[in-house]
Amino acid sequence: MVVLRVSLHCKGCAEKLRKHLSRMEGVTSFNIDFAAKKVTVVGDVTPLSVLASVSKVKNAQFWTSAPSVVSVLSSENKKY
Numbered sequence: 001m002v003v004l005r006v007s008l009h010c011k012g013c014a015e016k017l018r019k020h021l022s023r024m025e026g027v028t029s030f031n032i033d034f035a036a037k038k039v040t041v042v043g044d045v046t047p048l049s050v051l052a053s054v055s056k057v058k059n060a061q062f063w064t065s066a067p068s069v070v071s072v073l074s075s076e077n078k079k080y
Contacts (some may be wrong), residue, residue: 002041002050003063020057
């Protein structure tokens with residue numbers, strides 16, 4: 001599974017991406033969350049190949065979630 005943040009500005013962008021993903025070899029399913037600009041791709045694919053392919057049609061990067069407040073606080077309180 002590969003999760004990307006993709007620059008989606010309109011429904012046309014999402015449709016263009018949908019067509020591109022549906023034609024990609026190895027992709028078994030995908031989900032486009034237009035509001036979050038989050039694209040999840042499932043199949044026999046590598047993260048770099050998906051990123052490279054999607055980047056041909058839209059600006060994309062790997063999805064990175066911000067660290068939670070709890071994990072930040074706990075790491076600050078660790079003594080080394």
